[in-house]
Amino acid sequence: MADIFSATVIVATLSSGIRLAVPLLLASLGEAFGQRSGVLNLGVDGIMLLGAFGGYFTTLKTQSPWLGLAVGLGIGLVLGLLSSVISVSLLAEQGISGIGVYLFGLGMSDLLFQKLVGTPLPAASFQKAPIPLLSEIPVVGDLFFNHSIPIYLAFLAIPVSTVIINRTRFGMNIRAVGENPEAADSQGISVTRVRYAAVTIGGVLAGAAGAVLAIGLGIFQQNLTNAQGFIAIALVYFGAWRPLGVMAGSLVYGMVSAVVLLLKTRGIIPLGASDLAAMIPAVITVLALVVAARRFRAPTALTKPFIRGG
């Protein structure tokens, strides 16, 4: 019992939480871009699955995780554009069309896996890239500066996104079309173009989330994401549509999952309570969501298609 507070165990557990958080972080960050522009994309999990398969398959065939990640990003780009066409140009009901994208990703990723790979085969993974000097700091070094490069990049994406959304014209346009597209349109902002861009960014990040997940695991399996895309959508609400908020939500979810794993592994949570314990991350996240929802409001035009003069 006492040794769960040792530095080694704490570092291992928190590192585990970070690994679990990163796919959620990327996907929810991307979804935040889309939602800030007024588009709810429920197809995140499907995009993640296809990104995961593409990243895994490319890595399996080329032994290059980086090429795999690039393919995952590319797949996310294409599916992000497809989602934009459906939601923005075709004005489809966002609560339904995203489910279509999800089912497409779920089925297609499995079909491709069955036809191109078959049985799960281990593939190469990202190597750890300890940051010189910093990684040698006791405890902190191992915890924060001894990960693979995609994990650093995922966390780097948070301040970059914050700056984009809050400090750039593009970010201001996103916020504008998400709050009042008619007003933005009257100011000469192309609502269509901005929403296309935001949803496509979301697709790219969802594809990256899937690829990072699959390549990090070094394996692919049917429904590999296990609905992480939907958790990511919930985290956007929890994170109040802000990059820092979704990061916090992802980390809470990942850390709680890791701590529950630790407590189960050490027998502190008894076997009989395992199934209940498995719900803890979701329960805590939902509770946090309820609290957060009282303080923040969603973008006004969220889920509302824009029809000029409509």
Add this chain to the structure above:
Amino acid sequence: MHTYRKPGFARLLAVLAVLALIATACGDDAEEPTTTEAAAPQTTAAEAPEEDMPEDDMPEDDMPEEDMPMEPLRIAVVAPSASNDLAFTQSIVDAVNVIADENPGTEVAITDGTFIVEDAAAAIRGYAEEGYDLVIAHGSQYGGSLQEIAGDFPDTAFAWGTSADTLGQPNVSAYNAASDQGGFVMGVVAAALSQSGVIGVVGPIEVGDAKLYVDGFHNGALTGGASTVNINYIGSFSDVALASEAAQAHIAAGADVLTGSAQMVVGAVGVAQANGVFWFGTQANQTALAPDLVVASQVYKWEVVLRQIIADISAGSLGGKAYEIDLANGGLVVEFNDGFDLPAEVRAGADTVISGIVNGAINTMEAMAAPPEPMEPLRIAVVAPSASNDLAFTQSIVDAVNVIADENPGTEVAITDGTFIVEDAAAAIRGYAEEGYDLVIAHGSQYGGSLQEIAGDFPDTAFAWGTSADTLGQPNVSAYNAASDQGGFVMGVVAAALSQSGVIGVVGPIEVGDAKLYVDGFHNGALTGGASTVNINYIGSFSDVALASEAAQAHIAAGADVLTGSAQMVVGAVGVAQANGVFWFGTQANQTALAPDLVVASQVYKWEVVLRQIIADISAGSLGGKAYEIDLANGGLVLEPNPAFDIPPEMFAGINQVVQGIIAGTIDTGAN
């Protein structure tokens, strides 16, 4: 490649010594042998916690010799004809060699060609004097001599066959073959192939398994529609020339299909070949004698009974029991000649007859009024939660159904996999029932609620549901389950031997079904094997690969140097094992491909064992209401070691001993 490590092996030896102690104690309890006794009193893993018998308290050097783990066995065989006679003697020699392969270090001595009984008696006595552990007198004619010799060597185990009589000696095991079973099957096929309706049988002397075979074949041929079955016992086991002439006489009498039993038939097969007449063999595969005309052979797999005999010897019982090989226990196998173009419907009919014999619907001792209807080509549908090639749960049933399809040409198989959403599965199950499939398999314990509803709507469709022991109260639902704790226990013992840290990690999905059984068995095996800590983590999901990976990481952080896990989400955990150089034990399917250097062994499910029984019952008119189980004894669970992992022969012998203990019932896995 990883080699085994000495400290671990010493621990395994100590554990095996404990198991041997337990087994010996159980053997003493079973002082009065009976032929129907299934198992000695059991002990459970819970009764033998590691605290009670730490390895340090029981160093192998201090142990009395009889309590040591099974020494490499010394087995002697005395048999009447040549070791490669393609018949009676070869069948036992092949079996002993199988046993030797399974138990490295086993010493085998063979005296063949002792058709003179006095020579055989001298050889049997000689082996007993030399201290062989098991002396096999392979010939019913040796009974009188053996009765005398066995009394002189009360500490030596003898086996005598073919016979059902242990000669009243506590150190003689009897073994027999239900050769009428394969005879009946081949008789039915012979009748189907015969143009003239006349079939000839060449027998030696009307005794033992030869008589059983001839009777079964005779009844099968008549059941199959033959008009005349001529039988000629030539009065000798060795007169090849006379057997040849008997075959000639049959052909002259119009026979266009022949069979015969015992080693003298080699000449008769030659006559069949010369005359273009079909031949059915028995005792060993005789295809080589006439590659174009041997249709099938009933092959004896004596290793099935030898394993039981050896397990009983290890448990302290030297004899007094009778054993039998038959179609049900896999000791008798009908091997069709691939080079013979047997019509598919005849082959399917043969499979129906085999199923009927196995489930007791066909009595081989009488000719049936009407031949059994050739089984209609079956239509089987499978609905399963994950991918067909998940190297785990779903793959196990898909592989099994494909085996059934291969065995039964014309079988139509439909598979809907990936239905992890229960409503999707329910729709698929209902759809297959509506389409008239003969057997719809709902492969997932989570489908039970839906199936209960659907099965009631389709009373004429047979459903199978697993893994479960509950038929849902429906007369058309069969339940099937896996005693996965058995392989789990064995691998747990091995895991403890391999672990340096004494800490072992288990990644489970949800605490139900065969996953729970496996985890419990593994846990108890590892503790029995001397592990200090077995950490179990049920992650709460069958599909969360990422969480399973992190659970594996948590185990490693907790000091585990051996891991295992059950269900399809463990593929990620195996990767973690691989990345950290930690050993892995698999279950449900062979997982060696996931970590070729570090997977030590996998427990593989062979659902075809229960599917055959279910299909046989359906053919016999029973659509369900029964529960079936695969286990180590019926061959439905198989431990497949990774050939690239260097497990030393001594450890193999130890593993085999644990397996035999579980089969014999002297070791209880403690799972429930």
